Amino acid sequence: MIDFPIIDSHIHLLDQKRFGYAWADGEPALKRDWTPDDLSHAAKPYEIEGLVFVEVDVDMPQYLDEAQWVDGLAALDRRVMGAVVCLPLERGGKIEPEMARIAKLKTVRGVRRLIQNQPDPEFVLRPGFLEAIRLLPKYSLSFDICVLHPQLPNTLAMMRRCPEVSFILDHIGKPGIKAGLLDPWRAHIREMAALPNVVCKLSGVTTEADHKSWTRDQLRPYIDHVIECFGPDRILYGGDWPVSELAGSYLQWLTTLDWATAGFSPADKRKLFRDNAVKAYRLKV
Secondary structure (H helix, E strand, C coil): CCCCCEEEEEECCECCCCCCCHHHHHCHHHCCCECHHHHHHHHCCCCEEEEEEECCCCCCCCHHHHHHHHHHHHHHCCCEEEEEEECCHHHHHHHHHHHHHHHCCCCEEEEECCCCCCCCCCHHHCHHHHHHHCCHHHHCCEEEECCCHHHHHHHHHHHHHCCCCCEEEHHHHCCCCCCCCCCCHHHHHHHHHCCCCEEEEECCCHHHCCCCCCCHHHHHHHHHHHHHHHCCCCEEECCCECHHHHHCCHHHHHHHHHHHCCCCCHHHHHHHHHHHHHHHHCCCC
16 A cells, blocks of 8 residues: 555656657557646645656757756756756767766766667667766766666676666567566566666556557566566665556556565665665655
8 A cells, every 4th residue: 555655666648849759650549648746636636745857858959958947847847856868878978078968967867868768779888878878976976777678688798798887778678568578578577687887767668568468467577577586675666657548547456566566575666666766766755
């Protein structure tokens, strides 16, 4: 039971007039603005104490404008506690001036460069990408990893080459839930959990299942495996909202995860739905 205010570690806010989102053109349900007030309404009767904004893959080259925009939102809305912004890390060391610039924004706690849509399977192992990733600790920034499950082996290789970087795995590595695939995803998750600099978001799970017909029982083996591998101290609740709306309401995922963790102690439940987000992103609460 969640009887305390939630801090959601993975929320997308969209301003369609300000930014272009080419990826959303094929998703009519998402073609509007999405705000913190919308999120709070979607979460009722649960209370959203705060959220971590995660970059929304705005059209290039608007990523710096997006970072500044969300920082401005945070100044007006205390629910916007942190931000993970985009940087094209494939530029290697040349990206450092922009990294230094975004690190000065009060809200920014991490960086994400989407990997799931990169056609080159070696993208994360390119020398320039690794060079840029290794700069992140210098600016106290973590790296959010968004990959599809076939990309996990090279992602593991990247992690092992960057032991000083704090990694946050988004969407439990996007396993093939719709196809009922558990392996080799289970082994890859176990290997990632063995690395002390990695934590995992329980987010984006419903959108990897059949959007119209998923059930709690279909999701349960994936949720249980992540919990078993990472433990209650290294998992974060993420709504992946509003993308999650493609596969059901905000409450459907929230209550599903609450159900799946019914055996948690009150302290561990609080870690999952609040405290671990504060720790991973160094939020001020």
